[in-house]
Amino acid sequence: MNTVAQAAERPGRFQEFWYYFQENRGAVFGLWIFGLFVVVALLADWIAPYDPTVQYREHLLQPPFWQAGGSLAFPLGTDAVGRDMLSRILYGARYSFYVGIVVVMVSAAGGIVVGLLSGFAPKWLDTILMRVMDIILAFPSLLLALVLVAILGPSLTNAMIAIAIVLQPHYVRLTRSSVLAECSKDYVTAAKVTGAKLPRLMFITVLPNCLSPIIVQAALSFSTAILDAAALGFLGMGAQPPTPEWGTMLAEAREFILRAWWVVTFPGLAILITVLAINLMGDGLRDALDPKLRRS
Amino acid sequence: MLRYLLSKLLTFLPTFFGVTLISFSFIRVLPGDPIIVMAGERGLSDERYQELLKQFGFDRPLMEQYFDYLSGVLQGDLGQSFVTKRPVWDEFFALFPATLELSLCAMIFALLLGLPAGIIAAVNRGKLFDRVLMSSALIGYSMPIFWWALLLIILMSGWLGLTPVSGRISLLYFFDDPTGFMIWDALQSEESGALGSALHHLILPTIVLGTIPLAVIARQTRSAMLEVLSEDYIRTAKAKGLAPFRINGIHALRNAMIPVITVIGLSVGTLLAGAILTETIFSWPGIGKWMVDSIFRRDYPVVQGGLLLIAVMVIIVNLSVDVLYGLINPKIRKR
Numbered sequence: 001m002n003t004v005a006q007a008a009e010r011p012g013r014f015q016e017f018w019y020y021f022q023e024n025r026g027a028v029f030g031l032w033i034f035g036l037f038v039v040v041a042l043l044a045d046w047i048a049p050y051d052p053t054v055q056y057r058e059h060l061l062q063p064p065f066w067q068a069g070g071s072l073a074f075p076l077g078t079d080a081v082g083r084d085m086l087s088r089i090l091y092g093a094r095y096s097f098y099v100g101i102v103v104v105m106v107s108a109a110g111g112i113v114v115g116l117l118s119g120f121a122p123k124w125l126d127t128i129l130m131r132v133m134d135i136i137l138a139f140p141s142l143l144l145a146l147v148l149v150a151i152l153g154p155s156l157t158n159a160m161i162a163i164a165i166v167l168q169p170h171y172v173r174l175t176r177s178s179v180l181a182e183c184s185k186d187y188v189t190a191a192k193v194t195g196a197k198l199p200r201l202m203f204i205t206v207l208p209n210c211l212s213p214i215i216v217q218a219a220l221s222f223s224t225a226i227l228d229a230a231a232l233g234f235l236g237m238g239a240q241p242p243t244p245e246w247g248t249m250l251a252e253a254r255e256f257i258l259r260a261w262w263v264v265t266f267p268g269l270a271i272l273i274t275v276l277a278i279n280l281m282g283d284g285l286r287d288a289l290d291p292k293l294r295r296s
Numbered sequence: 297m298l299r300y301l302l303s304k305l306l307t308f309l310p311t312f313f314g315v316t317l318i319s320f321s322f323i324r325v326l327p328g329d330p331i332i333v334m335a336g337e338r339g340l341s342d343e344r345y346q347e348l349l350k351q352f353g354f355d356r357p358l359m360e361q362y363f364d365y366l367s368g369v370l371q372g373d374l375g376q377s378f379v380t381k382r383p384v385w386d387e388f389f390a391l392f393p394a395t396l397e398l399s400l401c402a403m404i405f406a407l408l409l410g411l412p413a414g415i416i417a418a419v420n421r422g423k424l425f426d427r428v429l430m431s432s433a434l435i436g437y438s439m440p441i442f443w444w445a446l447l448l449i450i451l452m453s454g455w456l457g458l459t460p461v462s463g464r465i466s467l468l469y470f471f472d473d474p475t476g477f478m479i480w481d482a483l484q485s486e487e488s489g490a491l492g493s494a495l496h497h498l499i500l501p502t503i504v505l506g507t508i509p510l511a512v513i514a515r516q517t518r519s520a521m522l523e524v525l526s527e528d529y530i531r532t533a534k535a536k537g538l539a540p541f542r543i544n545g546i547h548a549l550r551n552a553m554i555p556v557i558t559v560i561g562l563s564v565g566t567l568l569a570g571a572i573l574t575e576t577i578f579s580w581p582g583i584g585k586w587m588v589d590s591i592f593r594r595d596y597p598v599v600q601g602g603l604l605l606i607a608v609m610v611i612i613v614n615l616s617v618d619v620l621y622g623l624i625n626p627k628i629r630k631r
Contacts, residue, residue, distance in 0.1 A: 026434075131311060134311045135314035135318065138315055138607040139315075139603065140565045140568040141565070143568065143587065146591060147322065147599060150591045227438075231442060234442045235576065250446065258454045264443070265447070268444075268446070272439060272440060272443070276438040279437065283434075
């Protein structure tokens with residue numbers, strides 16, 4: 001009973017977090033845009049006016065509605081085979097969201113486990129693991145992802161696997177350094193003295209206290225994942241046509257850039273706005289979660 | 297200092313061997329037999345297949361193959377391209393100047409704009425200029441550069457007709473390129489207008505490749521300057537009545553440069569990754585485009601060798617940044 005009363009006096013962790021987060025107006029703005037992006041991704045089936053792959057052959061390369069020749073039937077115009085740009089962009093949000101979620105979950109889960117292991121492991125294992133991460137980091141991320149996709153075969157799933165592998169070392173390093181910093185603190189020693197076993201020490205005692213930087217990294221790698229997947233799609237090594245993935249759409253639009261600006265402009269704008277919103281949000285998360293980096 | 301250098305070099309070796317191991321195993325885990333891929337659509341007889349298997353040493357134990365490969369690498373032998381039949385090593389260094397020239401221009405562009413922008417933003421912290429600048433930096437940082445390239449082509453080449461769309465120099469000019477650096481070779485050639493044409497072709501790729509480093513440098517310079525500007529010695533300098541230019545430009549900037557130099561060093565990887573996209577879009581004949589083309593042609597020795605050389609280059613640059621950092625800041629050496 002007593003503990004409950006005490007807990008109520010202290011503002012909740014979430015409230016504290018929100019207090020600092022909402023001080024950064026850009027971050028709140030980013031959060032709204034990101035929310036919109038998620039809603040579009042989830043509800044694309046209902047919001048989009050057309051099926052993203054149906055071709056309206058009598059409306060090839062029709063400009064957006066405000067230009068001569070455009071009509072409100074296709075508000076953002078149509079592409080080279082007469083597919084509705086607006087519907088394709090709305091559906092594209094779904095693929096980008098999917099890429100972001102899967103890549104972040106896979107790379108964070110793998111990276112956290114390896115990082116925890118590395119932090120708790122004997123020195124020789126720690127050294128080996130960190131050298132392996134150094135080796136992965138020596139390759140420019142996009143190049144390594146490109147080669148991995150070439151090995152696995154071009155598809156969105158393989159692109160996600162490749163990007164997750166490339167992003168993982170960042171989580172490993174981050175987790176390891178937080179673990180090393182936490183392990184020297186008294187509460188960890190206390191847990192050891194009371195006889196906590198290694199898995200408990202790793203996942204229940206130490207991990208929750210290392211999460212702040214990892215969450216910030218998760219936000220940032222969400223945007224990196226979207227950018228890299230789009231770049232791979234653009235190079236023809238990501239999602240394959242006719243998938244309405246933003247990068248793939250840009251690749252298909254390349255030959256029409258001087259004739260139809262809208263087929264190039266809108267998919268890229270969608271990528272930019274989404275990535276920007278996530279980066280804004282990431283800045284806010286960092287301010288709110290990491291007191292050391294908080295802007296003074 | 298010597299100990300610091302040696303300890304850094306010691307970490308280089310295992311990474312180097314790891315990188316060779318990865319690029320070695322690359323060709324062996326690929327789906328499809330490299331010999332059949334090399335033969336192409338014509339196919340080949342069973343005897344010829346066995347002959348080639350022997351010639352490339354694919355019939356021997358993996359360990360032996362790896363040591364052969366490693367000793368080849370250490371002697372600068374990275375195999376031959378399936379397509380051009382030229383040594384990978386020669387191809388890489390023939391194309392590398394183009395990438396280096398573009399990357400250097402992009403870095404200079406990023407520094408020339410990013411450093412002053414970061415300094416001015418820090419000095420005018422919270423004012424309109426700072427806000428506009430940092431918002432633009434965030435946009436630049438989030439930019440999908442392949443789209444940015446297409447937009448610039450539409451605007452600058454399509455609508456305004458100001459810049460060429462692809463290549464390194466106009467087809468009107470033809471001269472030897474002993475160094476591979478187009479600006480230098482054009483300068484040395486007797487043809488008038490060649491230099492102008494080379495510079496003209498560099499504009500768009502430089503802007504595209506330099507955008508992300510520019511944003512990163514501006515942000516980093518600003519935050520480093522803000523940290524330094526609150527130090528006591530800046531207050532002392534102000535109290536002495538020094539001119540603002542002297543305080544900001546000399547006292548503060550010199551100390552703010554340390555983290556900025558690190559960022560510059562670490563953006564070599566970013567530049568190389570960006571070069572893949574930029575060179576593909578602008579048909580720039582450098583190693584980025586070469587790698588992408590080879591991946592599509594399934595020219596495995598090139599992909600393997602290029603991957604290795606690029607990784608080794610990144611490792612060496614990172615190592616030099618570490619060493620340089622130790623030189624500038626003795627505190628790091630002690631750790």
